[in-house]
Amino acid sequence: MDSAEYERRIAARFASFDQDGNGYIDREDFSSAAKALLAEFDVTARCDKGQALYIGAEAFWQGMAGIADVDGDQRVTREEFVTGAVKRLRDSPQRFAEIARPFLRAVLAVADRDGQGVTAEDAGRVLRVLGVTPDAIPAATTALDPENTGRIPSEEQLLAAFAAYFTTPDPEA
Ligand SMILES: [Ca+2]
């Protein structure tokens, strides 16, 4: 991968966190992602699944801020994201993924409408709501369901896929 491709990937990762596109990642991005997911799956904020999603989103934000908000202004700029989050998760992708675990677990619960696991179609809806571009969704859902079972597998596999997605090889490294 060349530098331009690396930059493009980092920009895409940053954009997927910066849900409202205002140039920095903050708590609002995480809570609005939670809100949008609940609306997509017609789940109320008051029920257990809705509460778990908001709590997971807050924990994810706190974890992100702890890693990347170097100046403590409650905003993660693109520069902070690259120097903090990207480096950290390259060094320790599994540990980075752990900060997302409560959120991803809650997302699985919201998107699993029949209690039999999340369908590939519903996983695609999640990714779309979270801002993944439509052309990237088929590859992402295929990666999440390598055995082509039609269902997104366990939380552990989802976490591993999440870590892999955000572990972008650095051409300079
Ligand atoms: Ca933002």
Ligand SMILES: [Ca+2]
């Ligand atoms: Ca900051």
